[in-house]
Amino acid sequence: MSAELLSGLTLTPILTQPTLFAAVLGFGPTSGGNTVVLVGLNLNGATSVTFGGTPATIVSQDPSGILLTVTAPPHAPGNVPVVVTTPAGASNPVSYTYLGPAVPPPPAVFAITPTSGPTTGGTPFTIVGTDLTGASVTFNGVPATSVNVIGGVLLTGVTPAGTAGNATVQVTTPAGSATVAGGFTYLAPPPPIVVAITPLSGTIAGGTPFVITGANLTGASVTFGGTPATNVVVTANGTVLVGLTPAGAAGNVAVTVTTPSGSATVAGGFTYV
Incomplete structure (x- = not known):
């Protein structure tokens, strides 16, 4: 070419x-x-x-x-x-x-101790598990208080008040929730027991200081013949109750001690003179 x-x-x-x-x-x-x-x-x-x-x-x-x-x-x-x-x-x-960002695993829970406590709450507890960081805890949906997580495997706190019976315990973190097997049992406090009242008698004008001894007296009120006593105070261990008698008619009246768990009557009652 x-x-x-x-x-x-x-x-x-x-x-x-x-x-x-x-x-x-x-x-x-x-x-x-x-x-x-x-x-x-x-x-x-x-x-x-x-x-x-x-x-x-x-x-x-x-x-x-x-x-x-x-x-x-x-x-x-x-x-x-x-x-x-x-x-x-x-x-x-x-x-x-x-x-993508790392997704933390959901919590796992193995056990709670103790497994029971009073309905008034206030029971310190410990939950053992894994991946508990950032967790909150509820007992039948009511949050526990003072919750603290140690090393992601131990969780401590204080129970809220609850009703008598078994409660579901749920641990929740940002990654999910887990339920404690067996839950937690709220125990109703036992009914009051009264042993004696002193003195056995007092003036019809009322105002007589009295002492009732017994057990499970926490939260108690007292009536003399149906009329409430005043200035009622119970010791911290629930075994001694003091107060002042109300005014009453001459004669013997029933003395009844009542707590949220029931009532008990003082044997022999109290005599107004």
Whole structure:
């Protein structure tokens, strides 16, 4: 072919489809924004790079076509294909992993001690388990107080007040909830027991100081012939009750001690004189 003929031809370069070998680093945060270097062949002239279909920002291109630097876009957690497109077409995909935030495991609970306490609450307790960090505790839906977690495996607190019977104990963290097997049993306080009153008699005008001895007297009130005594005080251990008699008619009257758990009558009563 003559030189004159060759000079009139336009030569079209042959384009080679890009090939990807790897993404370095092959992982990053779901927020994106990190630099990723793509390694392959024929990557020069790239017009787009996608991560799971989401366009990345092209930062620089190696003239040799071996390296292509991009900024990863945001994406949901998981593995996604990375594809480079040049005028010659789309490359094969390589894998890139978006790392989501670590999800803490839900709590697990093994036991509670003690397993019972009074309905008035106030019982210190300990729960043994795992992944208890950040936990709260409820007894039949009522929050416990003074909750403290030690090393994620021990939880201490104080029971709230409750009704007599078994209560569901639930431990809750931001990762979920767990129920203590067997729960916690609220015990109704026993009814009052009265042994004696002193003195056995007093003026009909009332105002006689008296002492009643017995057991389980906490929270008690006292009546003399149905009329409430005044200034009633019970010792901390619930065994002694003191007060002042009300006014009454001459004669013997029943003395009744009443608590939230029941009533008891003083043998022999009290005589107004």
